Amino acid sequence: MKVVSQRTLGGPEVLETVEAPRPAPRAGHVVVRLGATSVNPVDCKLRSGAVTFLGEPPFTLGFDVSGTVVDVGDGVTEFRSGDEVFGMVHTRTGTYAEYVAARAGSLAPRPANLDHRTAAALPTAALTARQALDLADLRAGERILIHAAAGGVGHLAVQFAALRGAQVVCTARAANHEFLRELGADEVIDYTATDFTTAVGDVDVVLDLVGGDYGSRSLRVLGPEGRYVTAQQSDAGEDPRVALVSGAPSPAQLEEIGELVGAGRVRVHIDRELTLAEAGQAHRLSESGRVRGKLVLTPW
Numbered sequence: 588m589k590v591v592s593q594r595t596l597g598g599p600e601v602l603e604t605v606e607a608p609r610p611a612p613r614a615g616h617v618v619v620r621l622g623a624t625s626v627n628p629v630d631c632k633l634r635s636g637a638v639t640f641l642g643e644p645p646f647t648l649g650f651d652v653s654g655t656v657v658d659v660g661d662g663v664t665e666f667r668s669g670d671e672v673f674g675m676v677h678t679r680t681g682t683y684a685e686y687v688a689a690r691a692g693s694l695a696p697r698p699a700n701l702d703h704r705t706a707a708a709l710p711t712a713a714l715t716a717r718q719a720l721d722l723a724d725l726r727a728g729e730r731i732l733i734h735a736a737a738g739g740v741g742h743l744a745v746q747f748a749a750l751r752g753a754q755v756v757c758t759a760r761a762a763n764h765e766f767l768r769e770l771g772a773d774e775v776i777d778y779t780a781t782d783f784t785t786a787v788g789d790v791d792v793v794l795d796l797v798g799g800d801y802g803s804r805s806l807r808v809l810g811p812e813g814r815y816v817t818a819q820q821s822d823a824g825e826d827p828r829v830a831l832v833s834g835a836p837s838p839a840q841l842e843e844i845g846e847l848v849g850a851g852r853v854r855v856h857i858d859r860e861l862t863l864a865e866a867g868q869a870h871r872l873s874e875s876g877r878v879r880g881k882l883v884l885t886p887w
């Protein structure tokens with residue numbers, strides 16, 4: 588089968604398509620024929636070595652999968668061959684591959700009205716968005732400030748927060764303001780023209796998808812009961828109001844999210860669809876920091 592692999596850490600040019608043996612189903616695992624995967628910024632950080640939890644290359648990147656079960660390992664009761672699934676897979680054998688080995692407990696049934704591209708755009712971004720709002724205990728009537736709201740995690744977090752009845756304030760470039768208002772944002776701050784700390788205050792929750800000095804600056808706009816949740820390293824420091832979200836597989840939450848998207852209550856924006864032969868180009872786009880919504884990758 589074809590996979591995207593890399594022999595060394597480095598720029599997008601290290602990504603290459605190679606032949607590899609098709610995975611065999613281990614106990615508790617299934618093998619999924621890939622319908623689509625998607626790019627997350629962590630893929631680029633792993634490729635370059637900025638993040639190292641996959642160890643040394645060679646490895647295959649990718650966490651999101653939508654596809655069809657083709658092999659089932661011992662002890663798997665959730666799925667049979669032919670089932671349509673989607674989910675989040677954290678392995679060194681990755682999802683930038685024609686066939687993906689996945690723990691059965693990391694996958695959910697793919698709703699019939701979600702195509703592969705939409706389903707593949709969801710797992711990491713949507714679970715991170717959902718789990719961040721849970722961690723912050725965001726409640727109806729509260730005010731949330733979402734940084735990098737136009738990106739993969741952000742554009743879903745905006746919609747989840749609005750569905751919870753929160754008032755949603757975002758930071759984004761002006762070109763994304765109309766997009767974010769259509770998704771349910773009440774107020775959008777152009778961070779290139781305005782320092783958000785002067786434009787908003789008394790916020791109940793900040794969801795930080797930028798990091799760095801957005802941490803300490805965000806703490807300054809929190810109200811008395813304020814909570815700050817970040818998906819990125821920031822300078823917020825040790826503070827009881829600070830929590831770090833780490834998106835984790837949850838088939839039950841994915842099923843709920845799939846239903847919301849299938850029912851048209853949440854929209855997934857796909858900025859570009861490329862093939863896995865174009866993985867390097869997809870990484871260049873992701874690293875531009877300008878992707879609106881998600882980048883999706885389909886097989887060669």
Ligand SMILES: NC(=O)c1ccc[n+]([C@@H]2O[C@H](COP(=O)([O-])OP(=O)(O)OC[C@H]3O[C@@H](n4cnc5c(N)ncnc54)[C@H](OP(=O)(O)O)[C@@H]3O)[C@@H](O)[C@H]2O)c1
Nearest residue numbers: 628715735737738739740741759760796818832833834878
């Ligand atoms: N810890 C975890 O489990 C976890 C999970 C998922 C993601 N993350 C991290 O969370 C971050 C966001 O992920 P993502 O997938 O949403 O990224 P993404 O899709 O690549 O985000 C791109 C968006 O970021 C916006 N942006 C860039 N700089 C900004 C700034 N200074 N202020 C406001 N918006 C800015 C851009 O909008 P404009 O064009 O409007 O600037 C763009 O639309 C990444 O660092 C990622 O690694 C962590």
